[in-house]
Each structure stands twice: as C-alpha cells, then as structure tokens.
Amino acid sequence: MNFQNTREFAQELDQKDVLNKYQSEFIFPKVNDKKVIYFTGNSLGLQPKRTKAYVDEIMNDWANLAVEGHFYAEKPWWDYQERFAEPLSKIVGALPSEVTVMNTLTVNLHLLMVSFYQPKGKRFKIICEEKAFPSDQYLFQSQVNFHGYKPEEAIVEIKRREGEHNIRTEDVLAKIKEVGQELALVLIGGVNYYTGQVFDMKTITAAGQAVGAKVGWDLAHAAGNIKLELHDWNVDFAAWCSYKYMNSGPGNASGCFVHERHHHSNLPRFAGWWGHNKERRFKMEPNFDPVQGADGWQVSNLPVLSLAPYLASVEMFAEIGMDTLIEKRNLITAYLEFILHKIDKEVNSTFEIITPQNQEERASQLSVFLHGEGRALFDYLMKNGVIVDWREPNVIRLAPVPLYCSFEDMYEFGQILKRGILGK
Numbered sequence: 104m105n106f107q108n109t110r111e112f113a114q115e116l117d118q119k120d121v122l123n124k125y126q127s128e129f130i131f132p133k134v135n136d137k138k139v140i141y142f143t144g145n146s147l148g149l150q151p152k153r154t155k156a157y158v159d160e161i162m163n164d165w166a167n168l169a170v171e172g173h174f175y176a177e178k179p180w181w182d183y184q185e186r187f188a189e190p191l192s193k194i195v196g197a198l199p200s201e202v203t204v205m206n207t208l209t210v211n212l213h214l215l216m217v218s219f220y221q222p223k224g225k226r227f228k229i230i231c232e233e234k235a236f237p238s239d240q241y242l243f244q245s246q247v248n249f250h251g252y253k254p255e256e257a258i259v260e261i262k263r264r265e266g267e268h269n270i271r272t273e274d275v276l277a278k279i280k281e282v283g284q285e286l287a288l289v290l291i292g293g294v295n296y297y298t299g300q301v302f303d304m305k306t307i308t309a310a311g312q313a314v315g316a317k318v319g320w321d322l323a324h325a326a327g328n329i330k331l332e333l334h335d336w337n338v339d340f341a342a343w344c345s346y347k348y349m350n351s352g353p354g355n356a357s358g359c360f361v362h363e364r365h366h367h368s369n370l371p372r373f374a375g376w377w378g379h380n381k382e383r384r385f386k387m388e389p390n391f392d393p394v395q396g397a398d399g400w401q402v403s404n405l406p407v408l409s410l411a412p413y414l415a416s417v418e419m420f421a422e423i424g425m426d427t428l429i430e431k432r433n434l435i436t437a438y439l440e441f442i443l444h445k446i447d448k449e450v451n452s453t454f455e456i457i458t459p460q461n462q463e464e465r466a467s468q469l470s471v472f473l474h475g476e477g478r479a480l481f482d483y484l485m486k487n488g489v490i491v492d493w494r495e496p497n498v499i500r501l502a503p504v505p506l507y508c509s510f511e512d513m514y515e516f517g518q519i520l521k522r523g524i525l526g527k
C-alpha cells in the first residue's frame with residue numbers, strides 16, 4: 104500500500120478498519136482534556152469498559168451469597184478458571200485442557216520450572232537470550248542456585264552479533280547444538296520486550312527437543328499480540344501475563360500452557376489443593392491426585408476478583424479472533440514505521456528503528472533509537488498527550504495496539520513528534 108502522511112489518508116484507513124469501533128470499548132486517560140495517544144499497551148493495556156461489570160458481578164455475588172458463591176454464583180467461583188479454557192486456548196493455539204490461569208507470571212515460571220527444569224549429572228544448562236527481562240534473569244539464577252549449580256556455568260546466553268540489534272535464529276540453533284547433551288532447558292521470551300523481535304518458536308522448540316532438552320516460552324509480550332500455535336509447535340510449557348496486550352489490569356493473573364503429552368506424566372511439581380482431582384477436591388484426602396491437564400498445576404483456590412477482568416478480556420479477544428487483530432496490527436505498525444521515516448527526513452534526524460523490518464519477525468512494537476535526542480523530547484511527548492515508554496539512553500518503545508489505536512493517532516503522533524524536535 105502507498106501510504107501518505109496526511110490526516111485525510113489516516114482517516115480513510117480508519118474508516119476501512121473493522122476494529123475501529125473497539126476504540127470506544129476502552130477508557131483512555133486524558134491530557135489537556137483530550138484522550139491520549141496510547142503507545143504503552145505493551146506495558147499496561149487500557150481498561151475495557153466491559154471489565155467493571157465482570158468485577159461487580161463477583162462483588163455482588165460475594166455480598167449476596169457470601170460463601171455460597173463458590174457453588175451457587177451464576178459463574179461459580181470454585182471452577183471459575185474453566186471458563187477460560189475454550190476462548191484462551193484459541194488465543195494461544197492450544198487444546199482447552201492445555202491452558203489454565205493462576206498466580207502471576209514469574210511465579211508460574213518458577214512453578215513450571217519445578218516440573219520442567221530437572222538438572223541431572225551433566226545435563227544442567229539453561230539457554231536463554233542475552234539481556235532477558237530482569238525477572239527472568241533472577242528466575243534462572245535462583246533456580247540454578249536452588250539445584251546446587253553455579254549460574255555462570257549453567258546459564259548460557261545467546262548473544263547478538265556485533266553491531267546487530269536482534270538475535271539470529273541460526274545463532275540460537277548453533278548454540279543449542281553446541282550445548283547439546285548438557286542442555287536441560289531452553290526458555291526464551293517469545294517476543295523480546297526491548298526490541299520487539301519475534302522468535303521462531305517452532306524451529307527453536309524442535310531444535311531444543313532434538314538434543315533432549317525441554318523448551319518453554321515466556322509469552323509476556325506475545326499473548327494477545329501474535330499468532331501462537333503452542334500445541335502444534337510441540338512446546339513443553341509456556342506462561343504469560345494478562346496485563347500487557349490482554350488488558351486485564353495492573354499486575355493481574357497469568358496464563359499457563361502445559362502440553363498434553365505431559366498431562367499424564369509423573370513430573371515433579373509443587374502442589375496445592377486446587378490442582379487436586381476435581382471430583383474429590385473437597386473430600387480433603389491426604390494424597391495428591393492431580394487433575395489431568397494444565398489445571399493440575401493449580402495451587403491455591405482461585406483469586407476470582409483478579410480473574411474476572413481477565414475473563415472480560417479473553418472473551419473480547421475470542422469475539423474478534425487473532426487473525427483479524429493481526430491483520431490490523433501489521434497495517435498500523437507499517438503505517439507507524441512509514442510516519443517515523445517521513446518525520447525523520449523532514450526534521451533531518453537519524454531515528455534508528457531497532458525492531459526487525461520483516462513482518463514475520465515483529466509484532467505490535469517499534470523500538471526507536473532517537474539519536475541526538477534526550478529526555479526533553481520524552482517529556483514533550485508526555486506533556487502533549489503521547490504516552491510512550493522511554494528507556495535510557497534514548498530509546499522509545501511504541502506499541503500501536505490494534506484494539507484501540509487509530510491510524511489518525513499515528514498521523515497525529517508524527518506531527519507532535521516533529522514539533523517536539525523542531526521546537527527544542
């Protein structure tokens with residue numbers, strides 16, 4: 104498509120956009136009495152208007168039914184998480200029995216590593232990406248220490264090549280081969296939080312498993328953002344948070360995937376009563392008999408007040424479908440890229456987009472090095488209603504989330520950016 108950097112052109116794209124109506128389903132903060140241009144849905148998604156009713160429902164059931172709400176609420180609390188199985192499994196490409204929702208992301212990765220990181224003898228190494236999200240780095244270090252190994256020996260990072268911003272698949276595969284028999288686990292962020300790079304999960308999963316390792320994915324930046332086929336890719340396990348692209352509210356519940364072939368295995372796990380055989384859960388039996396499915400990794404009784412906003416969101420995603428979402432995502436991201444290049448030329452600047460150019464290797468995020476610009480530009484953007492994320496020294500991350508960002512937002516952003524640079 105031949106893009107144009109005009110308001111009319113952007114408005115035309117909005118008119119043709121089948122997701123345009125969803126903007127009015129979200130609550131936007133306001134700056135100078137105008138709704139903001141929100142680029143940080145990769146950090147905390149906006150609140151959908153429908154969410155409040157889901158939370159109110161729990162509050163009302165609690166008020167009216169108290170303990171009886173566990174079984175007699177319209178959406179009973181005791182197996183509330185089962186309402187996620189159908190819609191969520193479609194979003195991540197899984198069987199309904201392979202997904203569950205519980206706890207929070209890092210906690211779930213720890214719980215899943217209990218099952219899937221079983222170092223033994225010389226097979227004790229973990230492959231991850233260089234500069235993984237800090238929580239993941241602490242996760243790896245503490246797990247390795249817990250098992251009595253040394254992080255500097257057990258954790259193998261895949262490096263970027265000199266002068267490159269993204270990690271090459273061929274380098275991941277070479278490292279997997281090199282570590283070979285010593286490799287216990289591959290655990291990488293499916294979409295890199297800093298650059299927005301999307302990894303080739305299918306190929307990497309197969310390569311890790313070919314040398315006898317388990318392969319899991321941290322899908323914090325992937326769930327609700329990219330097409331996932333976790334079952335078909337034969338991924339061993341995965342977990343994600345729900346508050347980034349999935350709009351379920353600050354620090355909210357996490358989703359997990361455990362592949363079907365592990366459901367009947369004797370994998371070790373840290374158990375709790377909510378993972379116990381559903382029919383017999385309240386018989387208060389002494390021996391743990393896990394549910395045969397991802398639900399078997401549940402620990403505590405469900406935090407329904409935090410699951411309710413997630414359910415609202417999952418139902419919205421299911422009603423739209425990932426394919427429709429991704430179609431707009433590709434177009435609006437490409438339009439934003441075009442605008443950035445245009446403004447770059449107009450102001451004679453040197454923006455450097457470090458996110459891959461290839462649509463297959465990126466999703467809803469462009470990370471931009473604003474060479475020569477500083478914190479003042481960020482402050483200007485924020486004061487003028489553009490909510491972006493700033494990383495030192497001068498990288499902004501822009502997520503034109505297809506659910507609630509418009510093409511006109513992209514145009515408008517370009518104009519504000521230009522004024523911010525020229526007016527300094």
Ligand SMILES: *Cc1c(COP(=O)(O)O)cnc(C)c1O
Binds near residue numbers: 209210354
């Ligand atoms: C956002 C994010 C997290 C956050 O973990 P929480 O346990 O939800 O705080 C972890 N890993 C990655 C890769 C992330 O992007």
